Amino acid sequence: MDPERTAILTIDLQNDYLHPDGAYRRAGYAIDAFTALPERIRPVIDALRQKGGTHISVQFTLVPRPDGEPLISPFLRNLRPFLARGDFAPGSFGHALVDALPPADYTIERVTYSAFYQTRLEYLLNALGISHLILAGLVTNGAVATTLRDAHLRNFETALLSDGSAAFLQAVHEATLTSLSGVTYQMTCAEAIGMLEAA
Template sequence: MSTTGIPVERTALLVCDLQNDFLHPNGAYGRAGQTAPEILALPERVKPLADLLRSRGGWVISTNFTLVPGRGGEPMISPHLKTLRPFLAKGDFKPGSWGHRTVDALQPVDVEVEKVAYSAFYMSRLEWVLAKCGVERLLVCGIVTNGGVASTVRDAHVREFDAILLEDGTAAFSREVHEVSVAALRPICRVATVARMMVEVASS
């Protein structure tokens, strides 16, 4: 797939936060009117790559933002997030719930990993899962480019994964923020399109 010689079997599409509570009209963000056309378009855009990668022996691994239920089922929300998204309520992003799940368009994923912060590596089992699957290369897609995606890519870089950012497989709540974030990530990872990676996976 690239000059590094990593085979497709050691490659994973890492899906960041493409969950019902973020994207579906009946999810937490949809009910609050917090969305963007670029975000809603992502599942269908990356689905062909997910299907192709899986058919060639690669992995599709989803990292799902999680609000851990506390006393009385009330979600444990950081003060920063509570200020930013005051509409988040009991039951949103609850482990095992419909809202917490990866969107139907990308099912079935091979492994789902709960995440509690911007980076999918922070205090999660992601690194353990990747090791068990033998994954060395990550094709990163999902939301948002300036938040969970950027943090996860940077953490993948310091852990010496071969991370490739899918420029048109990621999105933010504004096009400008997305483009600035992609530019900031270019020094630490390769940036490619979904179409380019489809070609590379198909020819591997």
């Protein structure tokens, strides 16, 4: 892995997921596996940047209508009925990357499970000469897995941080790691730091 041609994608590590005042925590989703991620991932970001790599923050986005109500799919509305006006809205506190992580070099607004679908991510990676991706964030079986599979289809070399991602249930997280073993390398955050320091 050439660090200068590598980007770490942090997926959905936003205030509306993780901050006590965010949409998910207000709705009672206080999951320790989620809140532990930023401090675990930050040293990987720092190690990659010290070697000339790139940090891209992928942020879930609910686009507001002119009246402020979010454009939201019926499936997601049924799954997360608590999502309301202003949640995950561009420019809002909840949409922003959590303070525990350094500001990203680039930000991608994700509106579906994949960070590649109808976004500028692929253009950006190609323009920067990125060939390797490290993925981390939320949730393992959702946006992380879908983005990773899309990256694989586009011939990016990928590595998933096994302890730098999480799902609502640990069993689902572990099952997803197993299902992804055929399309990506997997490593812990500590292993990624060691690899980058040795590069």
